[in-house]
Amino acid sequence: MGPTDLARLQFAGTTGIHWLFVILTMGLVPLVAVLHTRAARTRDPARRAVLERATRFWGQLYVINYAVGIVTGLVMEFQFGLSWSGLSAFAGNVFGAPLALETLIAFFAESTFLGMWIFGWGRLRAGVHVTLIWLVALTAYASGYWILVANGFMQHPVGYEVRDGVAHLTDFGAMLTNPSALLALGHVALAALTTGGVLVAGISAFHLARGTRETELYRLSLRLGVVVGTIASFFVIIVGDFQFPLLERTQPAKLDALEDPDAPWHGVLVTAMDGMTLIGNTVSTITLIALPLLWRDWLVRFKPLAYLMTAMIPFPFLASIGGWVFREVGRQPWLIHGELTVDEAVSHVSTGTLAVSCAAFLTVFLALAAVNWTLITRFALRGPDAVQLGTTDPLPDDDADHLRDLEAYDMKVTT
Amino acid sequence: MTLESVWLALLGLLLGGYFVLGGYDYGVQMLALRPGGEKAGHEKAGQRDTVSAMAPFFLGNEVWLVAFVGVLFGAFPHLEGHLLSGLYPVFAALVLGLVLGGAAVQLRGRARGAGAHRVWSALLVLGGALPALCWGLVLGLLTRGVPRRADGSFHIGPDEVLHPYVLACGLAAVLLFAAHGATFLALRGGPELADGARRTARTLLRATLAAAVLPALLTLAGAGAALRHPGTASVLLALLLAALAATRWLLAGRGTPGRAFAVSCCAALLPVPLLGAGQYPYVLAARGGGGITVGEAAADEVTLRTLLAFGVVLVPVILAYQAWNWWVFRGRTGLRHPRYF
Ligand code: HDD
Ligand code: HEM
Ligand code: HEM
Numbered sequence: 052m053g054p055t056d057l058a059r060l061q062f063a064g065t066t067g068i069h070w071l072f073v074i075l076t077m078g079l080v081p082l083v084a085v086l087h088t089r090a091a092r093t094r095d096p097a098r099r100a101v102l103e104r105a106t107r108f109w110g111q112l113y114v115i116n117y118a119v120g121i122v123t124g125l126v127m128e129f130q131f132g133l134s135w136s137g138l139s140a141f142a143g144n145v146f147g148a149p150l151a152l153e154t155l156i157a158f159f160a161e162s163t164f165l166g167m168w169i170f171g172w173g174r175l176r177a178g179v180h181v182t183l184i185w186l187v188a189l190t191a192y193a194s195g196y197w198i199l200v201a202n203g204f205m206q207h208p209v210g211y212e213v214r215d216g217v218a219h220l221t222d223f224g225a226m227l228t229n230p231s232a233l234l235a236l237g238h239v240a241l242a243a244l245t246t247g248g249v250l251v252a253g254i255s256a257f258h259l260a261r262g263t264r265e266t267e268l269y270r271l272s273l274r275l276g277v278v279v280g281t282i283a284s285f286f287v288i289i290v291g292d293f294q295f296p297l298l299e300r301t302q303p304a305k306l307d308a309l310e311d312p313d314a315p316w317h318g319v320l321v322t323a324m325d326g327m328t329l330i331g332n333t334v335s336t337i338t339l340i341a342l343p344l345l346w347r348d349w350l351v352r353f354k355p356l357a358y359l360m361t362a363m364i365p366f367p368f369l370a371s372i373g374g375w376v377f378r379e380v381g382r383q384p385w386l387i388h389g390e391l392t393v394d395e396a397v398s399h400v401s402t403g404t405l406a407v408s409c410a411a412f413l414t415v416f417l418a419l420a421a422v423n424w425t426l427i428t429r430f431a432l433r434g435p436d437a438v439q440l441g442t443t444d445p446l447p448d449d450d451a452d453h454l455r456d457l458e459a460y461d462m463k464v465t466t
Numbered sequence: 467m468t469l470e471s472v473w474l475a476l477l478g479l480l481l482g483g484y485f486v487l488g489g490y491d492y493g494v495q496m497l498a499l500r501p502g503g504e505k506a507g508h509e510k511a512g513q514r515d516t517v518s519a520m521a522p523f524f525l526g527n528e529v530w531l532v533a534f535v536g537v538l539f540g541a542f543p544h545l546e547g548h549l550l551s552g553l554y555p556v557f558a559a560l561v562l563g564l565v566l567g568g569a570a571v572q573l574r575g576r577a578r579g580a581g582a583h584r585v586w587s588a589l590l591v592l593g594g595a596l597p598a599l600c601w602g603l604v605l606g607l608l609t610r611g612v613p614r615r616a617d618g619s620f621h622i623g624p625d626e627v628l629h630p631y632v633l634a635c636g637l638a639a640v641l642l643f644a645a646h647g648a649t650f651l652a653l654r655g656g657p658e659l660a661d662g663a664r665r666t667a668r669t670l671l672r673a674t675l676a677a678a679v680l681p682a683l684l685t686l687a688g689a690g691a692a693l694r695h696p697g698t699a700s701v702l703l704a705l706l707l708a709a710l711a712a713t714r715w716l717l718a719g720r721g722t723p724g725r726a727f728a729v730s731c732c733a734a735l736l737p738v739p740l741l742g743a744g745q746y747p748y749v750l751a752a753r754g755g756g757g758i759t760v761g762e763a764a765a766d767e768v769t770l771r772t773l774l775a776f777g778v779v780l781v782p783v784i785l786a787y788q789a790w791n792w793w794v795f796r797g798r799t800g801l802r803h804p805r806y807f
Binding site: 114115117118119121122123124125126128129131132133134135136137138139140142143144145146147148149150151152153154155156158159160162163164165166167169170171172173174175219220221223398399400404408411412415416419422423426430439440441442 | 521522523524525526528529531532533535536537538539540541543544546547548549550551554555557558561562564565566568569572573575576577615617619621765766768769772773776777780781784787788791794795803804805806
């Protein structure tokens with residue numbers, strides 16, 4: 052493998068793993084926010100307690116997942132400069148702007164507010180606390196938007212002109228409303244909600260079918276998951292179909308490669324596209340059947356059906372990897388469609404260095420992914436009893452003494 | 467001020483903010499295994515207390531680096547590619563350290579079993595020490611000038627990294643962040659933790675002072691930094707040393723832990739203006755003269771102006787909600803604090 056292939060493998064592997072975690076982040080955080088809002092609004096104390104437990108349970112699952120999204124995202128940010136310095140040399144004036152704005156608009160707020168949400172239990176007023184998780188949700192989608200503006204520019208460059216071999220920004224508005232970014236955002240958001248809905252429904256169905264003390268918690272989660280999963284998986288197909296006319300206009304070669312057995316990457320593209328559509332249609336059909344069966348808990352009384360919901364959990368993840376492989380591999384050999392090829396963009400870094408870093412990063416990421424999914428699975432199986440989010444250490448009787456100690460200590464240090 | 471210098475200042479602010487905030491995180495991570503810092507039998511609880519002190523700020527601190535890289539790409543695209551790919555091995559190691567450390571901070575609390583705990587604890591410490599070391603190496607390499615090849619690309623080999631001056635910078639950075647982390651623990655830890663941290667900080671500050679003099683001596687001997695403005699840089703280095711000494715003095719009970727921490731923040735920040743002012747107008751200086759200047763590194767005017775329209779609104783908002791975060795979680799950690807990491 053040459054430097055270009057290594058850089059590609061490293062980039063594809065890192066983005067792929069980043070995406071597997073980010074999609075769940077984007078799929079879960081709105082559901083957590085809905086549960087938290089309902090908990091804060093409910094007056095009946097018993098019901099409120101259940102909703103709050105549900106918030107903390109799904110919230111912790113979301114936060115465990117978040118850890119890998121964040122650390123892989125950091126690497127993504129560095130990788131453009133590490134491996135693709137030709138990209139910034141040619142398109143830095145244009146391509147860098149959405150990435151800079153993503154960090155200032157979305158990531159800064161998302162990270163700060165998530166930290167406050169995690170540690171804000173019992174410290175912040177309920178209204179403020181709920182607002183924080185909605186801000187986290189909003190900024191997660193904002194970051195999706197900005198990254199897709201950058202990616203949309205690679206697929207279908209708009210709003211620029213090339214002078215002296217370098218791209219210059221001419222129409223920022225056109226870049227922000229690039230149809231290749233907006234349609235992708237719609238499709239990605241719906242894919243994420245499908246993933247989140249199916250996961251919540253699958254875990255809840257599993258516990259209900261197996262028998263649990265937490266009937267009420269899992270029942271309300273099952274409803275939420277199935278409703279969101281049904282609606283999202285229906286529309287993900289609709290928006291997916293809308294992408295074909297755009298591709299015909301902007302990247303006809305990508306679609307031709309699907310039909311032409313001699314085209315480069317033909318097999319990969321067909322598998323990716325077929326996998327995505329097959330999964331999309333299947334998930335959509337199953338959730339649509341499951342929806343009316345929520346009535347009187349028919350869905351979980353008939354065990355095989357309940358376990359089918361659980362078995363469905365991995366498939367939206369696979370579909371969305373397929374979608375990205377189609378989008379990115381189908382773009383070859385261009386990095387920026389019609390302007391810059393991948394070969395032109397790769398950094399002047401030696402093959403040896405790239406091989407070592409590629410091996411190191413992919414090993415670490417695969418290990419992290421495996422560990423994180425183990426933690427998620429174990430936590431999902433143990434249920435709400437295992438929640439640590441929002442708990443303080445048990446208070447000893449001498450708590451008042453402890454506080455006095457603290458104050459006395461501060462006095463001593465001050466004087 | 468020109469547009470470019472506005473963005474250079476903002477870039478410096480983001481990197482400086484990250485050194486101050488991310489810096490104490492790395493220090494705290496390194497100190498989570500303080501030998502003898504915990505009473506026998508209390509190891510686990512002690513370590514959790516240490517991490518709890520920084521926990522509510524951790525995500526908000528790390529993001530300063532993310533923003534730094536984002537703005538580097540957006541406003542200085544012609545620096546970004548050269549800098550990161552030129553110093554590839556050091557930045558790759560840095561990022562790997564950040565990944566392991568970030569995962570360890572966030573997932574350690576989820577582990578069950580002593581074995582898993584030991585592995586996460588080791589990664590926690592490594593994830594603090596490795597980024598600190600790499601930043602020191604980066605500062606060393608950049609102040610010395612990076613070799614440039616005939617095709618215009620920058621490139622470092624092992625002998626660049628293993629140069630005594632560069633290694634001395636690495637060592638100084640590790641000690642600086644460790645001392646800064648200990649000073650933070652003296653401010654925010656519960657009484658027992660804070661007392662221990664205060665003593666550790668004083669020891670570490672003395673070591674940092676010694677280590678920070680080393681690169682200066684090597685430079686005087688002609689085997690160190692090659693700065694465009696050695697005078698300015700010496701003044702800033704003197705300030706840095708003074709800040710370290712002042713922190714140590716304040717921690718000896720001659721001031722509040724808050725004041726000691728404020729001065730320690732200045733010490734963690736100073737390497738950024740030192741590098742920036744020392745090499746100006748170069749943002750990436752080549753060995754033996756030349757390099758990339760601010761003007762060459764910056765994006766074109768339309769892009770900078772477009773970004774500025776967002777920047778003037780966003781930066782004050784960001785500072786405001788970050789300050790709100792510090793305010794909400796002010797005070798020493800204690801029993802009533804939600805724990806999670
Ligand atoms: C749950 C995940 C999921 C599901 C069920 C589907 N997709 Fe999809 N698809 C994605 C997740 C996804 C994705 C990962 O989110 C992609 C990658 C880039 C993008 O915009 O969305 C994508 C890309 C993508 C593209 C490529 C766009 C491009 O190259 O610019 C097309 C044409 C479709 N999809 C079409 C469909 C159709 C017709 C589907 C159903 C029958 C479908 N997708 C189901
Ligand atoms: C998260 C979902 C994504 C996945 C799974 C993904 C997948 C891939 C794959 C498989 C490749 C290698 C293509 C090949 O060599 O045949 C690739 C390359 C690349 N992708 Fe993505 N990608 C994703 C999102 C993005 C986004 C959002 C951007 C930009 C903002 C991006 C930028 C790039 C770049 C710069 C390359 C390297 C050049 C190339 O090989 O084309 N990717 N990606
Ligand atoms: C497929 C497209 C992508 C989407 C929808 C997406 C979305 C997100 C989201 C929602 C987060 C929040 C953290 C999490 O969810 O775990 C995140 C984190 C992150 N992503 Fe991506 N991302 C994508 C690809 C990329 C690419 C190509 C980059 C490289 C620039 C990148 C850089 C980052 C960074 C730096 C973080 C960490 C932010 C922080 O510290 O708060 N992402 N991403």
